[in-house]
Amino acid sequence: MATASGVGPSFGWDVEPWVVLLLSVTIALYGVGFARLDRRGRAGRRARRGHAAAFVAGWTALALVLVSPLATLSDALFSAHMVEHEAMMLICAPLMVLGRPLGVMLWALPAAMRRSIGCAVRSRAWTACWRRLVSPLWAWVLHAIALWAWHVPALFEAAVAHPAVHALQHTSFLVTALLLWRGIVGEGATRRGTGHAMFSLFTTMVHTGALGALITLAPGIWYPSYIEPTSALGLDPLQDQQLGGLIMWIPGALAYLIGALAVAARWLGTTRGGPRPRPRPGNRPACAANVAAMEESTR
Template sequence: MAHFPLRAMNTSMRCALAFAAACVPPGVHAHVLTAAERSAPPVLRWTFEPWVVALLVVSLGLYAAGYRRLRARSRRGRGIRTRQLCAFVAGWLALVAALNSPLDALSAALFSAHMVQHELMMIVAAPLLVLGRPLAVWLWAFPPAARHAIAAAVRTPVLNGLWRALCAPTVAWLLHAAALWAWHMPRFFEAALASAGIHTLQHTSFLLSALLFWWVVFGEGARRDQSGYAMLSLFTTMVHTGALGALLTLAPGLWYPAYIEPTTALGFDPLQDQQLGGLVMWVPGGLAYLIAALLTGARWLMHRAPVTLMPNTLAARRDTTS
């Protein structure tokens, strides 16, 4: 057990070779495998889940239409909107890589690939999508009448109150933490591996809770009075996700027996694969939260109003008399 990082690194190189050999032609989405399919090596290919592809295409189309309308409406703020566009497109591409690339097929056989998929959604795609400010841009994709109707509906007391409750720093933090810890419990994780519906629920809860979490950090947390909450949320999330990754890495036995057959069929050791998956959550995941916390702290310090030191009245009088 003392040499698990080295073994995990060797496993990562073998995983990279297996991923590089992935086929490119499209196929039917096959993340959840039957018992017979688990005993054979998976066919790596770009997956195609119609409703996932449809949502991705619609989200990108609405953003492009809204961005074009906003750009034509005014020249002011074009630099900011361009940076937001780049952030949204990068986050969108990260979602495509997580949900439709050969990584999705490989994650059915390797726990480590599954962890990479989850981290892509939660610490790459989610913050970039939030920085893209899609809600306002999507709204401008609609005609004026529809735009006003949607805005009026969103401003209703019920929806407005629900949004404020979900975006409270404590609530967003708790929802994200609960999703992470609950879905990594062996019973729930293996249920997601065995059922396409439960697996969809797992990924949806990961992505939505991550979007709320990063909205508190980069959305509401962008205000000076919320920066302290944002940094606290990031540091505490780094701690508890690191603890979960450490538990997976240092566990003496397998947490998810469903991976034994497909991982062995690829020639990998299931325990080493679990250790590598834990390291993915522990090190790169923790580093992402740390970097975000440092950037938030730097932004907070740079935007603080300078403190003006008022001279002592007595000292001023002495200077005057002298």
């Protein structure tokens, strides 16, 4: 946001070099991995292209959230900041998870490195840590902690004041949302079952709605850092805070409801079509079997 004498504030693109670099590396890895997979044959090509379309849509939404004028507007309006957060967690995260990014990006690496990673992720310590992180309960808990902790006024004010803290806030929102949605629409969804997905969606809708209601109905300003910039735009800071709370409360609940309907539709489709048999690794070495499992997740 820039202000000149006699001229109102203006909002331009917020092009942070490190953000652009991370976004570029991410889409490059996915693009190379997808191209290599697509050249391997027609088997699973239609599904892979559907996954790729979802990932590109999620990546594009994330890029717009992080570098578009919305990013600079969020410095002046709490409601715009809330739009950023909700878009990352409810649009970008599920779309990127639908893209099966880990398996696809793995294929962007040299064959020797893929085998090394396959062996590394078979280690007992890594397996235990990963299973804990992506388990429905832990993903739900981590996401809930991130949401509630970062909306504590002291932490939110620190994020507004310090770019490094702000980056940590955004990272924690996105990463925990990716973990949560992985158990709902990702490759781990069918293994965890519809019950876990429905429970995660319902309870997340309840506690995020409660947080949004608290912010909306608060009688005073929770985040004083927004008083001056919001007033400079001719808006009431308390009303801006109430709008931000409503964004979390109403559209957020609607997004989780849509997710629940999608899970129900998937369950009905699975019930009618019958369970799919899983390929068995047989007597292949452990590392090769693990890499094959990663490849299978991209189909």
